[in-house]
Amino acid sequence: MTATRQVALVTGASAGIGRATAIALTAAGFQVIGTGRKTAGISAPAGVSYLDLDVTSDESVASVVEQVIDRFGQIDVLVNNAGVGATGAAEEFSVARTQDVFDINVYGVMRMTKAVLPHMRAQRRGRIINVSSLSGFVPSPFMAVYTSTKHAVEGYSESLDHEVRDHGVRILLVQPGPINTPFAANAVQADAPLPLYASGRRTFDEVFAKEASGGDDPAVVAKVIVAAASDRNPKLRTTAGSTAASISALRRVLPARIFDRVVRRFYRMPS
Template identity: 80%
Template sequence: MATTRPVVLVTGASSGVGKEAARAFAAAGFEVIGTARNAARVTAPAGVTYLDLDVTSDESVASVVKQVIDRFGRIDVLVNNAGVGANGAAEEFSVARTQEVFDVNVYGTMRMTKAVLPHMRTQRSGRVINVSSLSGFVPSPFMAIYTSTKHAVEGYSGSLDHEVREHGVRILLVEPGPINTPFGDHSVQGDTPMPLYASGRRTFDEVLAKNASGGDDPATVAKVIVAAATDRNPKLRRTAGTTAAGISVFHRVLPARIFDRIVRRFNRMPN
């Protein structure tokens, strides 16, 4: 059943930013397909169809993309929002635990993107919106593993955008700051905790909780995602939320030594 409406596929749409993005796309007139690990447990917003998806599985990714194309005849926008947090000192993460985080945040994004690109190239149009983070362009102490995944997504997106642009496809980034969601409550923890970092971890947890409670509403990020998908002349990067916008300016204009002090002060670390 082909549709005349633009079709968007949003991963990680069971809650938070992903669910709000699905809702916003539906309001903007899109045919919206959201995904979740267990779609049956999601209360779907009006106008959103949900499918089960595991972004760490090649078979699951291929199946979902095929289902969407078979049912709706097209995919115009992919929003790679599925992700997992990772909190703790880098030294506390084994390589195996680190690989688990990369498999969702980085390789999951790559799997989904590779799965839709042949279709988008054939139709000579399409956009992939990769949800990055403030941590995609600045250091985040006690989030080194998570930050590494977002830096990887940024490098992948910027490079791939140049490769596919001549085929009518754009790869774009949305970079939120702290968002008022329970995302941090479900983050992966280091599997080899060390007493050396216990105090720093406690401070980090306090900072994270404070930033989240005072963070932007997920709908703020959803609005930026829809703008990236629909603007006639899209920018490669868009920050989302007041904190991300402010720190992005500081990062561009301040000397490195001063910005380093701001990072440490922001994270309540000794100078």
């Protein structure tokens, strides 16, 4: 079977940015398949179908991509949105727990990308949109593990885009700022907390909670993802939300020493 509409596969679509993206892509005319670890109890938005997916499993990834191809005959857009937060000082994370976060946020992106690329290359078209973060281009103290995963996704995406562009495929990045979702509540916590970081960690938690509660609606990010999926000449990187745009501009124009002070002041750290 070959789809008459473009087909979009969205990972981590059970809530938050992923769900908003699935809804927005459907409204834009895409046939949308959303995924989540356990989707049986999800109330699916109109026009969106769901499949169970574990991005840390090669077998699960291969199965989902095969099911979509069997049903629709194509995958035109992949949105790699599935991910997990991680908060705590870097020294407080064991290597094993750090690897768990990387397995979802980085290797999950790589698994999904490798699974769909042969199909996209064969049809000579396709877009893979990787949801990065404000943390993909600025430092975030007490989020070093999470930030490093997003930096990895940025480097992987930009490099891969050069490799596959000649085959009709683009790799694009969307960089949200603070979004009003349960991100912090679901974040992986450090497994070896140290007393010397306790005060800084508490302050970070207060700052982060305030930013998230006043953050953009997930629909703001979804709108940017739809544009990346459908614009004739998309940009490699696009920020989503006013905070990400303003911080990106500051990073470009401020001297490194001044920007460093801005970061420390924002997180209420000693000068």
